[in-house]
Amino acid sequence: GAVVSQHPSWVICKSGTSVKIECRSLDFQATTMFWYRQFPKQSLMLMATSNEGSKATYEQGVEKDKFLINHASLTLSTLTVTSAHPEDSSFYICSARPQGAKGNTIYFGEGSWLTVV
Amino acid sequence: AQRVTQPEKLLSVFKGAPVELKCNYSYSGSPELFWYVQYSRQRLQLLLRHISRESIKGFTADLNKGETSFHLKKPFAQEEDSAMYYCALAERGKLIFGQGTELSVKP
Numbered sequence: 597g598a599v600v601s602q603h604p605s606w607v608i609c610k611s612g613t614s615v616k617i618e619c620r621s622l623d624f625q626a627t628t629m630f631w632y633r634q635f636p637k638q639s640l641m642l643m644a645t646s647n648e649g650s651k652a653t654y655e656q657g658v659e660k661d662k663f664l665i666n667h668a669s670l671t672l673s674t675l676t677v678t679s680a681h682p683e684d685s686s687f688y689i690c691s692a693r694p695q696g697a698k699g700n701t702i703y704f705g706e707g708s709w710l711t712v713v
Numbered sequence: 714a715q716r717v718t719q720p721e722k723l724l725s726v727f728k729g730a731p732v733e734l735k736c737n738y739s740y741s742g743s744p745e746l747f748w749y750v751q752y753s754r755q756r757l758q759l760l761l762r763h764i765s766r767e768s769i770k771g772f773t774a775d776l777n778k779g780e781t782s783f784h785l786k787k788p789f790a791q792e793e794d795s796a797m798y799y800c801a802l803a804e805r806g807k808l809i810f811g812q813g814t815e816l817s818v819k820p
Contacts, residue, residue, distance in 0.1 A: 640810045706756040
């Protein structure tokens, strides 16, 4: 089946530094990828929609200068948390829609835990 | 405005008991609804979608447009069903998730 992989699975960074999370579709091409944020035992909040070769579309309230999204190829999207602060600590999940998929077929990555100290 | 509502944060049942996880939605037009499951320390997995009208792991969900609901049901809960369950609505290619319900099945 289709696999979406995120790297790193968990990362600890110092406050004020930047950290990059990668999302890869391993066996399919994805023109669209989505980034979510999830707090423990809470819902997934959509942060942005990443389209290959174009700018990401951010949801209301999400700072695009803080959460930089790049979708440089059909198999890779990256989320960079710039100048991270402790309140950015969260579980970040990406998902990808296969190119040409019918309906709303979406596959999820395993998530990345970010802890800012 | 909340588009997908799961009123119960936690649902605790005994093994063999029936289970119903509630989901209500707000959407104009024909909705496309899903149930996702997240087992402990694992990724989110699609459980079922209303358009396929299938039964996965004994779970079923029926779309009731009159009541704007898409409740998830299973007649006999198993311990391995313990997990977080999320109802989701597809909107312009994006998935909007409910708050999630933690199902705990006790032996």
